[in-house]
Amino acid sequence: MNIQTVSYLKANANSLSLDTPLHVTQNGKEVYVIQDAVAYREQQETLALLKLINLSERSLNQKGSLSLDEAFDV
Template sequence: MSLATSIKPISYLKSNAADIVKEFATNPETLIITQNGEAKMVVMDIHEYEKQQETLALLKLIALGRKEFEQGRYQDAQSFFEEMDNEE
């Protein structure tokens, strides 16, 4: 994910939308769009967005695994592989 971020007013987005899209091809810098001086939205390159979504999905899986572990819903590797072998 790109760590570079620009802050621009909504008027910049309105008047430069096509240029912003072209710019993402070489510089996927995330834009924070403000309205009346307050951050209102983020504009980002689709590839950066997809990477971010993949990262979030992995973090959710890790959190789910941790929760199941804490609830005692796990088994040791040996038992798991034996169970898998028996299902074939």
């Protein structure tokens, strides 16, 4: 895991390598996670697919239909 401070991030923002997510700390506490844009999009797509699986499973287990709001706990 790559852990750095906010000061490090500010000083090296132009030359960061984001092969793995960068965990940024401030006052000893993790406050940000920075990752490559492609990895972020892939993560979001994976979450969307998992939500769709959850929707279909919940629909099968309930009588009647399930609204999107109920499936995504909105």
